[in-house]
Amino acid sequence: MTEEQKDLQHPQRKTARREMSRRQFLSYTLGGTGAFMVGVPILYNLRFAVDPLLQKKEGGEWHKVIEANKVTEEPQSIKFKVHVVDGWYESEQQMEAWIAKDANGNIFALSPVCKHLGCTVNWNGNPDYQNQYYCPCHGAHYTVDGKQLAVASAPLDEYTVRVDENGWVYLGDIKPNTRVK
Numbered sequence: 001m002t003e004e005q006k007d008l009q010h011p012q013r014k015t016a017r018r019e020m021s022r023r024q025f026l027s028y029t030l031g032g033t034g035a036f037m038v039g040v041p042i043l044y045n046l047r048f049a050v051d052p053l054l055q056k057k058e059g060g061e062w063h064k065v066i067e068a069n070k071v072t073e074e075p076q077s078i079k080f081k082v083h084v085v086d087g088w089y090e091s092e093q094q095m096e097a098w099i100a101k102d103a104n105g106n107i108f109a110l111s112p113v114c115k116h117l118g119c120t121v122n123w124n125g126n127p128d129y130q131n132q133y134y135c136p137c138h139g140a141h142y143t144v145d146g147k148q149l150a151v152a153s154a155p156l157d158e159y160t161v162r163v164d165e166n167g168w169v170y171l172g173d174i175k176p177n178t179r180v181k
């Protein structure tokens, strides 16, 4: 016996079957709409919550700072800005490098951050230490290559440097000093 024949014999059965379908339809529709309305904002906000953690850290960037033919054996202070992403917080950070060329014409750049407690060193910052970097906080001083001579226990860090085909100097990441032992 087919479903239709059963319905003809028991009309209330057909009504019950129809109502069940209607109820199921409403339940699926409302349930689906509700899930959509709740789920979409959650997923949307979750994306913002998780994204900064999944993003690659900035690094390996190069910053164009000076023409190579303007670099002298006398260190010059160069200031430039880097874009820093720290989790959800983004900012522009002012950086400084002391850039010079050695007797062989190789360009190098040192970080001004004192290796004692992190103050900022200056070239020829103290008349008692001619042609040296000097830190005003506790008197550390360094050679032109960044070698520590007093107070600090390590040489000044160094920037990675490259010169492009147009003669511009670019500074990259900061690394431990390679110029002194």
Ligand code: FES
Pocket: 114, 115, 116, 117, 118, 119, 120, 135, 136, 137, 138, 139, 140, 151, 152
């Ligand atoms: S921080 Fe430079 S000497 Fe102490």
